[in-house]
Amino acid sequence: MHLTRTEELMLKGEHGSSIQKAMEILVTVGDIYKASKLIDVSSVHISGISYRNARESGAKLVEAFASSGRRFVVPTSSNVLGMDATRWAELGFPEDFVEGQNRILRSYERMGIVPIHTCTPYYSGCILRSREDVAWAESAALIFANSVLGARTNRESNPTATSSALTGKTPLYGYHIDENRAGSILVDVHCELKESSDYSAVGFCVGSQVGSEVPVFLFKNSNPNIDDLKSLGAALATSGEVALFHVIGITPEAKDQKSAFHGDKPIDRIRVNGSDTRQALQVFSSGSEEVDHVMIGCPHSSLTELREAASLLEGKRVHPRVKMWTCTSAAVRSIGERNGVVQMIEKAGAHVVTDTCTVNVPCKDLGFKTMATNSTKAAKYCSEIDHLNVFVGSLKQCVQCAIDGRWNGSVS
Ligand code: F3S
Numbered sequence: 001m002h003l004t005r006t007e008e009l010m011l012k013g014e015h016g017s018s019i020q021k022a023m024e025i026l027v028t029v030g031d032i033y034k035a036s037k038l039i040d041v042s043s044v045h046i047s048g049i050s051y052r053n054a055r056e057s058g059a060k061l062v063e064a065f066a067s068s069g070r071r072f073v074v075p076t077s078s079n080v081l082g083m084d085a086t087r088w089a090e091l092g093f094p095e096d097f098v099e100g101q102n103r104i105l106r107s108y109e110r111m112g113i114v115p116i117h118t119c120t121p122y123y124s125g126c127i128l129r130s131r132e133d134v135a136w137a138e139s140a141a142l143i144f145a146n147s148v149l150g151a152r153t154n155r156e157s158n159p160t161a162t163s164s165a166l167t168g169k170t171p172l173y174g175y176h177i178d179e180n181r182a183g184s185i186l187v188d189v190h191c192e193l194k195e196s197s198d199y200s201a202v203g204f205c206v207g208s209q210v211g212s213e214v215p216v217f218l219f220k221n222s223n224p225n226i227d228d229l230k231s232l233g234a235a236l237a238t239s240g241e242v243a244l245f246h247v248i249g250i251t252p253e254a255k256d257q258k259s260a261f262h263g264d265k266p267i268d269r270i271r272v273n274g275s276d277t278r279q280a281l282q283v284f285s286s287g288s289e290e291v292d293h294v295m296i297g298c299p300h301s302s303l304t305e306l307r308e309a310a311s312l313l314e315g316k317r318v319h320p321r322v323k324m325w326t327c328t329s330a331a332v333r334s335i336g337e338r339n340g341v342v343q344m345i346e347k348a349g350a351h352v353v354t355d356t357c358t359v360n361v362p363c364k365d366l367g368f369k370t371m372a373t374n375s376t377k378a379a380k381y382c383s384e385i386d387h388l389n390v391f392v393g394s395l396k397q398c399v400q401c402a403i404d405g406r407w408n409g410s411v412s
Pocket of ligand 1: 019080119124140234242297299300327355358359360377
């Protein structure tokens with residue numbers, strides 16, 4: 001890989017040991033993917049900050065980076081933590097976990113992180129333009145950046161994103177290159193999709209079939225909004241390894257089918273209808289059962305989604321056994337407080353949780369065993385990693401479940 005004179009000096013340690021380490025990581029990745037050179041990035045989003053996932057090895061790596069006194073050289077935002085940074089005591093987080101999480105957080109703060117702690121940075125002011133080269137981690141955030149905003153990023157990890165934040169560089173490969181952004185599989189969605197959980201189901205169904213290809217969606221009977229696209233992308237990146245999808249007429253570089261496929265023909269075509277998505281969701285629990293946790297807001301809720309939850313909860317009361325979490329960012333919660341929707345949700349006995357989500361918290365310590373959610377991403381990870389019984393359905397079904405204290409799949 002070609003390096004400029006300055007980059008060579010950075011790699012040799014002339015700019016300090018943390019920059020040298022960062023360059024070693026970027027050059028190693030670049031060599032693996034046969035990158036021709038490093039390019040500048042204008043923004044970084046770092047995931048893997050939750051103490052639950054980072055543990056001691058992750059904490060030590062970031063402490064080593066921070067100990068050099070170097071600061072991030074481009075705007076760098078944070079993905080979720082393993083706890084709500086302000087309400088952790090009220091929500092029952094163990095103090096030793098909070099201590100570990102705060103060690104990681106303090107290290108990132110020393111390097112100048114923008115502490116938004118969310119997987120929806122675009123709802124917290126971190127917005128990108130089409131063709132902007134960035135280095136974003138968190139599969140749900142980066143797929144949105146690539147596919148809805150038209151920015152350019154690969155699937156970054158915690159070490160590569162941190163290295164990009166310290167150097168302002170990333171290797172030129174993958175989705176930074178025009179030809180790799182062409183659509184490859186045409187996906188005809190025939191069923192009518194009414195809400196975000198429907199898009200989450202379609203994404204889950206399609207992701208498992210397309211692997212790391214670039215699907216191009218044609219929605220025959222639906223018109224997705226921003227929250228729908230967010231849910232679609234998160235699910236595609238969960239059951240598959242999708243980092244870029246096109247929706248014809250929405251993705252900036254896919255104004256029509258020809259441009260989405262860069263003038264070529266699709267290598268395959270998938271047709272999706274209601275029975276396909278129902279079948280894909282059969283991996284999750286079914287029937288009727290008592291539930292102790294309801295989680296909505298994966299990816300983190302927008303203000304519109306908080307409003308929907310508030311209106312479904314108005315005049316109702318969450319069952320005393322159920323901890324209902326509506327997860328969002330501190331920025332969206334703050335606007336929601338001014339708007340009165342946070343108070344409506346909390347009056348019903350639910351929590352508007354910020355900075356984290358069920359997938360990133362120590363579920364066992366919090367006593368969660370059976371949960372309901374409207375997100376296939378949360379459902380997959382909570383059932384596979386934490387071995388929770390998980391029910392998946394619409395927002396309305398989840399709210400009703402929180403009120404009843406049990407899942408009843410027949411509510412529509
Ligand atoms: Fe975000 Fe957590 Fe879901 S990080 S995408 S709410 S698993």
